[in-house]
Amino acid sequence: MRLLIALILVLGLAGLAYLAGRARADRMALAAAGGGSRLGTIHSRPVHHGVYVAMLALAPALLVLLGWGVLGDRMVAGQVIATLPAAEQPATPNDRAALLNEVRGLVSGDLPKAFNPLAERLAPVYAAADANGDLLAGALAVALLCAGGAWGYSRLRPDFRARNRVERHVRTILLLTSVVAILTTFGIVLSLIFESIRFFQMVSPVEFLTGLQWSPQTALRADQVGASGAFGAVPLFWGTIFIGAIIAMAVAIPLGLMSAIYLTQYADPRLRRWLKPVLELLAGVPTVVYGFFAALTVAPLVRSFAVALGMTDASSDSALAAGLVMGIMIVPFVSSMADDALTAVPGAMRDGSLAMGATMSETVKKVMVPAALPGIIGGVLLAVSRAIGETMIVVMAAGLAANLTANPFSSVTTVTTQIVALLTGDQEFDSAKTLSAFALGLVLFVMTLILNIYALAVVKKYREAYE
Amino acid sequence: MNQNPAIGHNQQPKMTARGVNVFYGQKQAIKDVSIDVSSDHVTAFIGPSGCGKSTFLRCLNRMNDTVDSARVEGRIELDSQDIYAAAMDVVQLRARVGMVFQKPNPFPKSIYENVAYGPRLHGLARNKADMDAIVESALRRAGLWDEVKDRLSESGTAMSGGQQQRLCIARAIAVDPEVILMDEPCSALDPIATARIEELIDELRGRYAIVIVTHNMQQAARVSQKTAFFHLGSLVEYDDTSTIFTNPRETRTKDYITGRYG
Ligand SMILES: Nc1ncnc2c1ncn2[C@@H]1O[C@H](COP(=O)(O)OP(=O)(O)OP(=O)(O)O)[C@@H](O)[C@H]1O
Numbered sequence: 001m002r003l004l005i006a007l008i009l010v011l012g013l014a015g016l017a018y019l020a021g022r023a024r025a026d027r028m029a030l031a032a033a034g035g036g037s038r039l040g041t042i043h044s045r046p047v048h049h050g051v052y053v054a055m056l057a058l059a060p061a062l063l064v065l066l067g068w069g070v071l072g073d074r075m076v077a078g079q080v081i082a083t084l085p086a087a088e089q090p091a092t093p094n095d096r097a098a099l100l101n102e103v104r105g106l107v108s109g110d111l112p113k114a115f116n117p118l119a120e121r122l123a124p125v126y127a128a129a130d131a132n133g134d135l136l137a138g139a140l141a142v143a144l145l146c147a148g149g150a151w152g153y154s155r156l157r158p159d160f161r162a163r164n165r166v167e168r169h170v171r172t173i174l175l176l177t178s179v180v181a182i183l184t185t186f187g188i189v190l191s192l193i194f195e196s197i198r199f200f201q202m203v204s205p206v207e208f209l210t211g212l213q214w215s216p217q218t219a220l221r222a223d224q225v226g227a228s229g230a231f232g233a234v235p236l237f238w239g240t241i242f243i244g245a246i247i248a249m250a251v252a253i254p255l256g257l258m259s260a261i262y263l264t265q266y267a268d269p270r271l272r273r274w275l276k277p278v279l280e281l282l283a284g285v286p287t288v289v290y291g292f293f294a295a296l297t298v299a300p301l302v303r304s305f306a307v308a309l310g311m312t313d314a315s316s317d318s319a320l321a322a323g324l325v326m327g328i329m330i331v332p333f334v335s336s337m338a339d340d341a342l343t344a345v346p347g348a349m350r351d352g353s354l355a356m357g358a359t360m361s362e363t364v365k366k367v368m369v370p371a372a373l374p375g376i377i378g379g380v381l382l383a384v385s386r387a388i389g390e391t392m393i394v395v396m397a398a399g400l401a402a403n404l405t406a407n408p409f410s411s412v413t414t415v416t417t418q419i420v421a422l423l424t425g426d427q428e429f430d431s432a433k434t435l436s437a438f439a440l441g442l443v444l445f446v447m448t449l450i451l452n453i454y455a456l457a458v459v460k461k462y463r464e465a466y467e
Numbered sequence: 468m469n470q471n472p473a474i475g476h477n478q479q480p481k482m483t484a485r486g487v488n489v490f491y492g493q494k495q496a497i498k499d500v501s502i503d504v505s506s507d508h509v510t511a512f513i514g515p516s517g518c519g520k521s522t523f524l525r526c527l528n529r530m531n532d533t534v535d536s537a538r539v540e541g542r543i544e545l546d547s548q549d550i551y552a553a554a555m556d557v558v559q560l561r562a563r564v565g566m567v568f569q570k571p572n573p574f575p576k577s578i579y580e581n582v583a584y585g586p587r588l589h590g591l592a593r594n595k596a597d598m599d600a601i602v603e604s605a606l607r608r609a610g611l612w613d614e615v616k617d618r619l620s621e622s623g624t625a626m627s628g629g630q631q632q633r634l635c636i637a638r639a640i641a642v643d644p645e646v647i648l649m650d651e652p653c654s655a656l657d658p659i660a661t662a663r664i665e666e667l668i669d670e671l672r673g674r675y676a677i678v679i680v681t682h683n684m685q686q687a688a689r690v691s692q693k694t695a696f697f698h699l700g701s702l703v704e705y706d707d708t709s710t711i712f713t714n715p716r717e718t719r720t721k722d723y724i725t726g727r728y729g
């Protein structure tokens with residue numbers, strides 16, 4: 001709250017800095033022009049001078065507030081704990097965190113009363129330190145703002161290139177924002193890697209990547225049955241590929257490709273104009289809805305079909321149900337990539353074939369699809385990488401049994417399903433079971449990354465061929 | 468307009484058009500064109516840009532069918548058969564009336580497969596040896612054989628523009644058509660490649676009825692024996708090439724040929 005007020009104050013002051021810079025530039029322009037034309041009398045327009053001053057004022061102040069917002073809590077906590085005599089210092093990091101939580105609860109009023117008497121004692125200290133810190137940060141921000149603004153203001157001259165300066169700063173800001181996005185991704189990957197390394201200290205990577213047995217139940221007590229879990233992830237990789245890359249693609253490739261062929265080569269332009277968006281709308285259906293559909297409609301159908309085929313023990317969770325629905329989900333994806341690829345084939349190619357006396361379907365089969373093939377393959381690869389990362393449908397319809405089987409009617413499980421299963425429910429955070437989720441996530445990430453890079457390379461090469 | 472489109476013929480013309488109108492939506496692109504095309508010689512279509520040469524050419528193999536807005540009226544016959552009749556099979560018609568486009572458009576396949584494309588479609592070869600013979604003879608007639616005989620498996624799109632255009636001609640003649648339509652076949656080529664194509668047209672003359680659209684007066688004069696001058700969708704004058712270029716009946720033709728008109 002106090003921080004918010006400081007932020008508003010800083011923004012307001014920056015606004016004033018803008019007005020001041022602008023006014024000064026206006027005066028300079030008038031003075032330089034001596035009543036004549038204003039054009040060319042000062043290098044940059046008054047707006048740029050204003051923005052320049054505001055930028056110089058705002059940047060350091062915002063940095064201070066941001067830094068305090070991120071690190072402030074930790075600094076205050078350290079300060080507060082340090083006031084305790086050595087005997088009363090919390091013994092473990094866990095105790096420390098629990099104590100601080102209580103203190104914060106008391107300060108914010110969420111907690112009417114603390115269990116730990118120490119917390120009661122520390123609460124007022126904490127509140128005071130926090131207020132102090134906020135005040136300090138606010139004051140520092142305003143001071144820097146004034147200093148930056150004043151410096152910027154003092155630099156304004158008729159020939160000062162404010163416009164170019166502003167341009168340069170805008171570039172920096174844009175760069176920073178994209179760096180934030182990239183760094184976040186990078187951080188996620190790093191955390192995946194670190195947790196995976198911890199996992200691989202408990203389970204050897206060779207066992208993880210080649211073992212055929214997956215049962216991650218580790219015992220809580222030493223004497224429990226099934227004390228040692230098995231972390232052979234091959235059944236999961238197989239399940240993922242079986243559902244995402246085999247069954248789903250067996251549905252999505254023909255449906256997507258043929259609908260793209262119909263839309264690009266046969267459909268009346270008027271029909272195409274509304275059919276294509278409708279198809280693409282399918283991509284916007286939340287995957288959990290597909291999950292419902294898979295679990296409640298398709299899975300029972302598949303099961304009764306299996307029973308009719310004589311498999312009396314058919315499971316109600318099946319690779320086929322999940323794969324079929326996932327295939328449907330991926331259709332718009334494949335179709336729109338194939339559509340782009342087919343549209344990019346020069347019309348002269350089509351005319352050339354038709355003029356040879358080929359029918360439309362011969363032309364599509366012998367000329368259009370081969371010419372568009374790299375683009376289509378790229379699209380399919382992207383679709384595969386989407387399918388293997390898909391979670392909701394398989395969680396709801398494929399089951400949890402890690403079977404290594406090619407029978408589409410049996411229940412199999414995938415990497416994503418297992419990650420969900422591993423991380424939901426009560427678990428110690430540093431058990432091998434929990435950590436294996438990160439290792440699985442890492443493998444999944446690497447797989448989709450490779451697929452994406454390869455697919456984009458294929459698509460790019462193909463684009464170049466026609467441009 | 469010439470009252471007797473069949474002048475100079477003593478034999479049955481290969482293709483005849485009578486009272487042809489073409490509309491793109493509401494817009495009329497061809498107005499009441501009647502013309503005869505004979506197998507004996509090369510016919511050139513000339514005229515200012517946008518006058519409907521391509522449109523009319525595309526009526527002769529029904530390529531206008533692929534344009535949604537296009538509508539063709541009138542009667543066009545190939546060997547006295549109405550090509551727009553319901554009984555006419557478009558696929559067969561296009562096998563009999565081949566086409567070469569302004570921009571070379573080889574398929575992204577090997578040179579061999581490009582030439583074999585039509586024969587395969589129409590089942591002209593019984594076996595591999597047959598097909599080899601067809602491909603070789605088409606490439607020979609297109610004057611391309613010596614240049615490509617050692618690299619038949621290379622991609623057709625990796626050749627020079629002039630070679631590509633000759634490949635397209637080879638592709639068109641591989642199915643032994645009766646008529647070959649060429650829409651500005653040299654406009655994307657340099658003078659040397661153009662000369663090769665013109666030679667080729669000269670060699671093909673007599674074997675096929677050839678219609679060529681061109682913007683190049685010298686080219687029309689060099690390769691054709693008959694010339695048709697189109698203007699604003701109408702056929703203004705159709706006569707022996709020598710007559711058109713030396714002694715045209717219409718002043719519009721004369722103005723165009725002497726460069727006084729666009
Ligand atoms: N697909 C089409 N849709 C609508 N109008 C068209 C279409 N194709 C051609 N036209 C119109 O028909 C007229 C004749 O065009 P056409 O292409 O036959 O001319 P052209 O004589 O071949 O010209 P150029 O010498 O420039 O190739 C032009 O006015 C053109 O705008």
Ligand SMILES: [Mg+2]
Binds near residue numbers: 520521522650
């Ligand atoms: Mg044209």
